[in-house]
Amino acid sequence: MRILVTGGAGFIGRHLIRSLxxxxxxxxxxxNFSNSSKQEIKDIINAGAKIIKGDLTNFxxxxxxLKDVDNVIHLAANIDIPESIKRPEKSxxxxxxxxxxxxxxxxxxGISGLIGASSAAIYGDPKNLPVTENTxxxxxxxxxxxxxxxxxYIKAFSNTFNFNSVSLRxxxxxxxxxxxxxxxxxxxxxxxxxxxxxxxxxxxGKHTRDYVFIEDxxxxxxxxLKKLKxxxxxxxxxxxxxxxxxxxxxxxxxxxxxxxxxxxxVSPRKGDLRFSSTSISLAKKELNxxxxxxxxxxxxxxxxxxx
Numbered sequence: 001m002r003i004l005v006t007g008g009a010g011f012i013g014r015h016l017i018r019s020l021x022x023x024x025x026x027x028x029x030x031x032n033f034s035n036s037s038k039q040e041i042k043d044i045i046n047a048g049a050k051i052i053k054g055d056l057t058n059f060x061x062x063x064x065x066l067k068d069v070d071n072v073i074h075l076a077a078n079i080d081i082p083e084s085i086k087r088p089e090k091s092x093x094x095x096x097x098x099x100x101x102x103x104x105x106x107x108x109x110g111i112s113g114l115i116g117a118s119s120a121a122i123y124g125d126p127k128n129l130p131v132t133e134n135t136x137x138x139x140x141x142x143x144x145x146x147x148x149x150x151x152x153y154i155k156a157f158s159n160t161f162n163f164n165s166v167s168l169r170x171x172x173x174x175x176x177x178x179x180x181x182x183x184x185x186x187x188x189x190x191x192x193x194x195x196x197x198x199x200x201x202x203x204x205g206k207h208t209r210d211y212v213f214i215e216d217x218x219x220x221x222x223x224x225l226k227k228l229k230x231x232x233x234x235x236x237x238x239x240x241x242x243x244x245x246x247x248x249x250x251x252x253x254x255x256x257x258x259x260x261x262x263x264x265x266v267s268p269r270k271g272d273l274r275f276s277s278t279s280i281s282l283a284k285k286e287l288n289x290x291x292x293x294x295x296x297x298x299x300x301x302x303x304x305x306x307x
Contacts, residue, residue, distance in 0.1 A: 001025045001026070001070050001071060002025070002026045002028070002068060002069050002070045002071075003020060003025050003026070003027055003028070003069070003070065003071050003072070003073060003225075004027075004028040004029075004030055004065060004066060004069045004071075004072050004073070005017060005020075005027060005028070005029055005030070005072075005073045005075060006030045006031070006056065006072070006073070006074050006075055006076035006102065007030075007031060007074075007075035007076030007077065007117075008027070008029030008030065008031055008041075008044075008049070008075065009029060009031040009033060009036035009037070009038070009040060009041050010031075010035065010036055010075060010076075011173070011175070011177065011178045011214070012075055012117070012170075012173060012214065012217065012218075013029070013031075013075050014040065014041055014044065014177065015175065015177070015214050015215070015217075015218050016073070016075075016218050016221055016222075017029065017041075017044050017049060018043070018044060018047075019218050019222060020222070021044070021047050021048070021049065023222075026048075026050075027044075027048070027049040027050070028049070028050045028051075028052060028065065028069065029041070029044070029049055029050065029051050029052065030052050030054055030062070030065055030076070031051065031052070031053060031054075031076070032053065032054060032055045032056075032076075033053060038051065040177075052065045055094075055098070056076055056094060056097075056098025056099070056101055056102060057093065057094070057097065057098055057101065058101075059101045059104065059105060062101055062102055062105035063104075063105040063108055063109065065105075066105050066106055066108075066109040066111060067109055068109075069106075069109060069111055070111065070112050070113075071111065071112055071113045071114065071115070071225060071228065072102065072106055072111055072113070072114040072115070073114075073115045073117075073221065073225070074099065074102055074114060074115065074116045074117060075117045076094075076098070077094065077095050077117065077146075077147075078090065078091050078094040078095055078143070079119075079143065080143070081121065081141045081143045081144075081269075081272070082269060082270065084141055084142040084143035084146065085141060085142060085270055088142035091142050091143055091146055092142065092146055095143070095146035095147065095149075095150060096146050096149045096150060096153070099116070099150045099153060099154070100153055102114075103153060103154065103157045104157075106157075106163070107157065107161045107163070111163060112163065112164060112228075113163060113164030113165060113166075113225075113228040113229075113231075114154065114158075114163065114164070114165045114166075115165070115166050115167075115168060115221060115224055115225065115228070116150055116151065116154045116165070116166070116167040116168070117167075117168060117170055118147045118148075118150065118151050118167045118168060118169045118170065118235070119143070119144065119147045119169060119170055120169055120170065120171045120172070120210070120237075120239070120273070120276055120278065121139060121140075121141060121143055121144035121147060121273070122137045122139050122144050122145075122147050122148040122151070122169065123135055123137060123138065123139075123144075123273075123276070124137070124138035124139050124140040124144060124273065125138070125140060125273055125274045125275065126138065126275075129275060129276075129277045130243075130277040130278045130279045131237070131276075131277070131278045131279070132237070132278070132279045132281075132282070133169075133235045133236065133237060133282055140273070150167070151167040151233070151235060154167055154233050155167075155232065155233025156233075158231075158232045158233045159232050159233065164228040164229055164230065164231050164232070165228070165231060165232060165233050165234075166224050166227075166228060166231050166233070166234050166235070166236065167233065167234075167235050167236075168220065168221065168224060168235075168236055168238045169235065169236065169237045169238065169278075170212070170217060170238050170239075171209070171210040171211070171212050171237070171238065171239035171240070171276065171278060172184060172185075172186075172209045172210060172211045172212065172276075173211075173212055173213075173214055173217050174186040174187070174211055174212070174213060174214065174298065174299075174302065175213055175214025175215065175298070175302055176214070176302050176305045176306050185209075185246060185249065186211065186249065186253070186299070186302075188200075189249070189250060189253050190253065190302075190303070190306075192261070193253060193254065193257050193259055193261060194257075196259070196261065197261070198261055198262040198263065198264045199250050199254075199261060199262070199263045199264065200264050200266055201246050201247070201250065201263060201264065201265050201266070202246075202265075202266055202267065202268050202269045202272060203265065203266075203267070203268035203269075203272075204265060205245060205246045205247035205250070205263070205265060206245050206246075206247065207245065207246055207272070207273065207274050207275060207276075208243040208244060208245050208246075208275045208276055208277060209243060209244065209246070209249075209273075209276050210239040210240055210241070210242065210243045210244075210276055210277055210278055211240060211244065211249070211295050211298070212238065212239045212240045212291065213240070213291070213292075213293040213297075213298030213301070213302075215292070215293065215298075216238075216240065216291035216292060216293055216298075217238055219289070219290070219291075219292075220236075220238040220283065220287065220289045220291075221238075223287045223288050223289055224236070224287050224289075227286065227287050227288070234286075236282055236283040236286070236287060236289070237278045237279065237280050237282070237283060238280070238283060238289065239278045239280055239291075240280075240291050240293070240294065240295070240298075241278070241279070241280045241291065242277075242294060242295070243275075243276060243277035243278075244295055247263075249295070250263055252295060252296055252299060253299060256296070256299055256300055256303060257303075
């Protein structure tokens with residue numbers, strides 16, 4: 001299978017492509033390298049993946065790049081929530097207009113299917129938890145609105161032009177080799193702990209997140225690829241199915257490291273969600289998705305692999 005992966009040099013992309021290559025797929029990485037480098041994917045290039053340097057805003061290059069491609073996995077995005085608040089027009093150009101360019105180019109090349117990486121950010125701060133795919137979206141940041149718009153465009157194009165598609169709503173992904181530019185709270189906590197510095201938590205630390213280990217997320221994407229046929233913009237939550245507060249996360253990490261450090265609570269950030277938990281029942285049922293790691297297991301493996 002010939003697969004084009006946008007944002008393939010990023011954190012999720014690197015892990016996914018290494019796994020896809022093991023299944024003898026032909027991989028094309030479409031990447032602008034704004035937050036990554038070719039050095040980070042040297043092993044992937046050596047394994048035969050083709051690199052095309054380009055932006056989602058370059059429709060002509062996208063059109064050429066998608067020639068003879070079977071399926072597209074769309075990971076490229078501006079995922080910086082605070083930045084999307086400061087510069088919503090830039091976020092929209094990449095996340096929405098860029099996604100539409102990809103869809104248009106995909107249609108012109110007659111691709112079979114497309115998987116779009118969406119986000120839990122589309123839910124905002126829901127009143128009823130856990131959220132399901134039927135929960136009414138209520139984004140509280142331009143980034144969340146961008147991802148929701150992307151989902152609708154994928155569904156609309158899929159229905160109109162009759163190709164297979166799915167949007168996967170990723171929750172808080174973590175794992176080894178996460179890029180510093182977009183490092184999540186886990187990576188930042190680990191850096192602080194390893195340097196014996198206080199942990200900084202925005203707000204009271206009671207806000208909850210569902211942290212999904214990168215290996216489980218990759219499994220979810222690959223199983224979706226195998227189940228794409230006949231789907232028209234179907235939506236699935238990809239998560240661990242269990243939420244933890246940021247305070248709990250800090251305690252688990254400190255216990256794994258066997259350290260006691262000060263925890264500093266600072267002002268909450270604009271656009272951050274308060275509570276987040278989800279049901280993954282639909283993904284389990286229709287995609288055969290089956291996460292294998294709870295938070296402590298994933299963090300322990302992450303720490304062991306980084307040493």
